[in-house]
Amino acid sequence: MSGAYLSDVLFLLGFALAVVTIPLVTLAAFGWLRPRYPEVLKAEAYESGMPQASIPRRPFHMAYYNFALVFIVFEVETLLLFAVAPILRDAGWLGLAEVGAFVALVALSLFYAWRKGALVWR
Amino acid sequence: MTTAAVTLSSVLFAIGVFGVLTRRNAISLLVSVEIMMNAAIINLVAFSRLYEPEAMTGQVFALFGIGIAACEAAIGLALVLAVYRRFGSTDVDTIDLLKG
Amino acid sequence: MTESQNIEQLLFVAFGIVAAGGALFAVATRSLLRSIIALGAFLTAVAGEFYLLAADFLAVVQIFVYVGGIVVLMLFALMLSASGVRHPMAAIDRPALGAALSYVIGAGVLWGSLTTDLPSVGAGTDDAVDALGRALLGSQLWSFELIGVILLASVITALVIVRRERR
Amino acid sequence: MEMSLPLTFAAGLLWGAAAFTIVGALTAGLVLAERKVSARIQGRVGPMHTGPHGALQTIADMIKLVMKEDVRPARADATAFRLGPLLVAVPAILSLAVIPFGAPLVMRDLNVGVLYFLAIPGVTVIGLLLAGWASYDNYSFLGGLRSSAQFISYEIPRSLTVVTVVMLAGSLSTVDVLDAQATVPYAVLLPFSFFLYCVTSLAEINRLPFDMPEAESELVAGYHTEYSGFRWALFFLAEYAGFFAAAAFGAVLFLGGGNGPLLPPIVWLAVKTAALLFIGMWIRFTLPRFRADQLMRLAWKVFLPASLANLVLAALIMRALGS
Numbered sequence: 199m200s201g202a203y204l205s206d207v208l209f210l211l212g213f214a215l216a217v218v219t220i221p222l223v224t225l226a227a228f229g230w231l232r233p234r235y236p237e238v239l240k241a242e243a244y245e246s247g248m249p250q251a252s253i254p255r256r257p258f259h260m261a262y263y264n265f266a267l268v269f270i271v272f273e274v275e276t277l278l279l280f281a282v283a284p285i286l287r288d289a290g291w292l293g294l295a296e297v298g299a300f301v302a303l304v305a306l307s308l309f310y311a312w313r314k315g316a317l318v319w320r
Numbered sequence: 321m322t323t324a325a326v327t328l329s330s331v332l333f334a335i336g337v338f339g340v341l342t343r344r345n346a347i348s349l350l351v352s353v354e355i356m357m358n359a360a361i362i363n364l365v366a367f368s369r370l371y372e373p374e375a376m377t378g379q380v381f382a383l384f385g386i387g388i389a390a391c392e393a394a395i396g397l398a399l400v401l402a403v404y405r406r407f408g409s410t411d412v413d414t415i416d417l418l419k420g
Numbered sequence: 421m422t423e424s425q426n427i428e429q430l431l432f433v434a435f436g437i438v439a440a441g442g443a444l445f446a447v448a449t450r451s452l453l454r455s456i457i458a459l460g461a462f463l464t465a466v467a468g469e470f471y472l473l474a475a476d477f478l479a480v481v482q483i484f485v486y487v488g489g490i491v492v493l494m495l496f497a498l499m500l501s502a503s504g505v506r507h508p509m510a511a512i513d514r515p516a517l518g519a520a521l522s523y524v525i526g527a528g529v530l531w532g533s534l535t536t537d538l539p540s541v542g543a544g545t546d547d548a549v550d551a552l553g554r555a556l557l558g559s560q561l562w563s564f565e566l567i568g569v570i571l572l573a574s575v576i577t578a579l580v581i582v583r584r585e586r587r
Numbered sequence: 588m589e590m591s592l593p594l595t596f597a598a599g600l601l602w603g604a605a606a607f608t609i610v611g612a613l614t615a616g617l618v619l620a621e622r623k624v625s626a627r628i629q630g631r632v633g634p635m636h637t638g639p640h641g642a643l644q645t646i647a648d649m650i651k652l653v654m655k656e657d658v659r660p661a662r663a664d665a666t667a668f669r670l671g672p673l674l675v676a677v678p679a680i681l682s683l684a685v686i687p688f689g690a691p692l693v694m695r696d697l698n699v700g701v702l703y704f705l706a707i708p709g710v711t712v713i714g715l716l717l718a719g720w721a722s723y724d725n726y727s728f729l730g731g732l733r734s735s736a737q738f739i740s741y742e743i744p745r746s747l748t749v750v751t752v753v754m755l756a757g758s759l760s761t762v763d764v765l766d767a768q769a770t771v772p773y774a775v776l777l778p779f780s781f782f783l784y785c786v787t788s789l790a791e792i793n794r795l796p797f798d799m800p801e802a803e804s805e806l807v808a809g810y811h812t813e814y815s816g817f818r819w820a821l822f823f824l825a826e827y828a829g830f831f832a833a834a835a836f837g838a839v840l841f842l843g844g845g846n847g848p849l850l851p852p853i854v855w856l857a858v859k860t861a862a863l864l865f866i867g868m869w870i871r872f873t874l875p876r877f878r879a880d881q882l883m884r885l886a887w888k889v890f891l892p893a894s895l896a897n898l899v900l901a902a903l904i905m906r907a908l909g910s
Contacts, residue, residue: 204592211596212599213684224653270390270493276750284549287755324429330529341518351456351459377555377560379478382470389490402581476698492735495720496732
């Protein structure tokens, strides 16, 4: 029966509801205490006291994407390792060898990305 | 529960199809494809509970599907960025090299 | 029906409504940023459905990979290309055709699944984590190793695509 | 022990409210402690004026923060600007739900607790990116990109390190991991994992020497440059919630959490967590900051290979213990 799953979901739902509601309520509750003096200059973006020299909506260098890309692949691999990790103790040498082959594949992807220079910050 | 899951999955799949057919931005296309992918995964998980729950076939395939979705997003977005740098836009209709 | 089944059903439908709403917003909104955020909400609701369907491990994987991974990747792509800023996109093209076709396909899928005779509630497992691990190292070993190969292939492919453009 | 379902939901609500309150109080305490510790290390006295020895300083700061004007740049994307801080603060507190504080004080023992703890803070990255992008400010934009790149880079070696603990404990439940350490804590069996966990955690929660986003000299305040008042306080809260959660989780995974003689579990957990927190502060005020490129190189070319090697090492340790 899925009793445990259901009560887990209910608990987490309640937990999340409380954690989301409290800051929102606080924000609203202190609204009347907060001063409001809107000014044109105050609403300018901060750039060390200068007028904004360039807008932050421009193509940006791709090094960030390289890392994100390698990240997501490794994340999936890590999660698969999490899936088998709890039973590895009773899986014997065979299980260890199977997981070892997988870890070798992970290492190979890391090696490839390294060789291709995807892990260099520029 | 199963009927509810199957219904939900069909609705989500249709929404994904709608997105793929109507959106023109490449990133939006990927968003729609992910919605369709998830619709399929919901079915896998729902049926995993019905047939041979101990064998976990459905959930293993769902895990597989999530892995594939990750690969797809990584490669898809790499393509989007490559197209963007070549054509200066992520709108799929601007990719018209063949028109010369 | 017992009380717990009622609550389960109610929660399932509630998550389903959030998921469908998020998905609809994601495909219909004009702003790409909002579309991706709505996708995040949709994916979280689907994670809730997984948990209810006795797949707690998958629910967490869904949050980990989809919300913490794919959505982030999309945001990166959006921000690095400043998509939809220099070239504001038309939100929806050919909506009538799209709607019609998606209705037909959706109705077809729905008809097919509902006319098949399905048992209403399956047993599920008490310990999905354990069973999943055993399946991955046992009968489903091939898929465990295969996904490793596929991930390696996708690293190679994606990096080749990214590299070629740098020249 | 099994509660009725509506009661479970109510318990969730209560624990959520409690967690938020506790984190708020802890933040106040930690900020004060940090200022005092840093003053000690740097030969100053720290805050002295509000209350005895400045004990009420952070309380005063908190009152000030909720009453400050809420400024938003004119060209900012209003929805994303509001959503950003929430998406940073909420997951940081949500992740606390699986920390076993001791026998009567387990909030929730999930079957996948360990993974839950690692997965939920991942949502924070979305908040960082949104906050940086929505502010329409170059510093924020760069800061948001940099912090999120750093976060995702360190998430991999950190998770891979936690895999070793799961391997030895044979379960993904935090309570089971705790029970498995009844005799020997994992810091003794897996010292290298413990070290890797501490360092990558420091990096992931953006603390010195890994605090790129707040590299004041180049990025001003990173993704929260444009935030003020309560919204800014949420970022601050999230930072300390993350710091506390990482320390408490480290104490549970590697130091045996609430296990210990004589004293009740909650005291033991508090002592171990406090020790880890103190080390974190000590490091902050002792080491200089890394550069962005050094930071990324460390994550991918040092810690990731090291955590893979550590995996093999842990497998051997596991076999040796099993026989």
